[in-house]
Amino acid sequence: MIVNASEVYDIVEFDKTEISERFEIDFYEETFVLQFDYNETGDFFTVHLYKIGDDGEDVPIVLGEKLILGRPLWENIPRYDIPAPTLIPLDIGMEATRITFENMNESVFLYILDGATVEESDDE
Numbered sequence: 220m221i222v223n224a225s226e227v228y229d230i231v232e233f234d235k236t237e238i239s240e241r242f243e244i245d246f247y248e249e250t251f252v253l254q255f256d257y258n259e260t261g262d263f264f265t266v267h268l269y270k271i272g273d274d275g276e277d278v279p280i281v282l283g284e285k286l287i288l289g290r291p292l293w294e295n296i297p298r299y300d301i302p303a304p305t306l307i308p309l310d311i312g313m314e315a316t317r318i319t320f321e322n323m324n325e326s327v328f329l330y331i332l333d334g335a336t337v338e339e340s341d342d343e
Contacts, residue, residue, distance in 0.1 A: 231306060231329040235264075235320060243271070246302040252277055262319050266292065270300060288318050288327065305332040 233240040241254040252269040264286045269277040292306045310327045
C-alpha cells in the first residue's frame with residue numbers, strides 16, 4: 220500500500236519495552252483504550268480496543284488484533300463502535316516485509332489516516 224504524506228495525520232506510538240502498553244486515546248471526541256501486547260514466540264504485536272463504559276469500565280470491542288504490515292486494523296470487522304479513522308502499520312521507507320520487535324516504532328509505525336484528531340493521555 221502506498222500512502223502519500225498528505226494522507227498521514229498522526230502516529231500512534233507505544234513503548235514496546237513496556238508491554239502490555241495501555242493508554243487512552245481520543246478519536247473524533249470519543250475516548251477509547253488501546254492495549255498493545257507482544258508475542259515473543261511468533262515475534263508479532265497485537266492490539267486490544269476498548270471503549271470506556273458509562274461506569275468508567277473498559278468495554279471490549281476487539282481483542283487480540285494482530286498488527287500486519289500494510290493492513291488496516293479492524294478492516295474486516297463490521298462493527299459500528301470501531302473508531303472511524305484508519306489505523307495502519309506502515310514502513311514509509313518500504314524496507315520492512317513484516318512487523319518485528321526490532322522494527323516496530325523504528326521504521327514501522329502505526330499511522331492514523333482519514334484526518335482524525337488524536338489526543339493521548341496516560342491516566343493510569
